[in-house]
Amino acid sequence: DVARTARMATFGLLWHGPSGHYFYGFLDRMLPGTSMQTVFQKVGIDQIAWNPIFGVVFFTSLGLMEGKSTDQIQDKIKADLPTAVTGSWAYWVPAHFVNFRFIPGEQRLLYINGARPRRRSFSRAPRRATRPAAGMQIMYNIFLSFLGNKDAPKDAK
Numbered sequence: 582d583v584a585r586t587a588r589m590a591t592f593g594l595l596w597h598g599p600s601g602h603y604f605y606g607f608l609d610r611m612l613p614g615t616s617m618q619t620v621f622q623k624v625g626i627d628q629i630a631w632n633p634i635f636g637v638v639f640f641t642s643l644g645l646m647e648g649k650s651t652d653q654i655q656d657k658i659k660a661d662l663p664t665a666v667t668g669s670w671a672y673w674v675p676a677h678f679v680n681f682r683f684i685p686g687e688q689r690l691l692y693i694n695g696a697r698p699r700r701r702s703f704s705r706a707p708r709r710a711t712r713p714a715a716g717m718q719i720m721y722n723i724f725l726s727f728l729g730n731k732d733a734p735k736d737a738k
Contacts, residue, residue: 588646596638601690604631609686623681624674632669636662 608626612619637658644654676696684692 588643591646592639592642596642597635598690600635600638601693605686605689609689615682617682620678620681624677627677628666628670628674632666632673633662636665 608623612622612626640658640661641654644657649657676693680689680692680696
């Protein structure tokens, strides 16, 4: 589906790449290091705060690009967001434990994008990201990682 690929690529390039780059950089600056306590705090913030925000922006962005009304978008969010968020916990909590414990800060978004395709098989939410969009998103995130690497905090144990 070419139209869906274009929408997913647009979302990845305009929102997911930049917002993830800055969110995970912010999280690493606020909670430096890879101690167990720090890792659990980062996972909690990611899943309790960032995950729902990301979901709302995702459903809203796709809805707007599909030409849906605000009422239709709100209905979609009410119907699918709780399942998308809670359904993702089984996958993303352990995936982010690995992310925050073992992956260098400047590579976090690349790791997340690498993990994302496998996550879809566990998700109950209807997310059908396409390979071309995912590839473009990963390339953009690599670019942002290299840009941000100069100022990235070094993990302290």
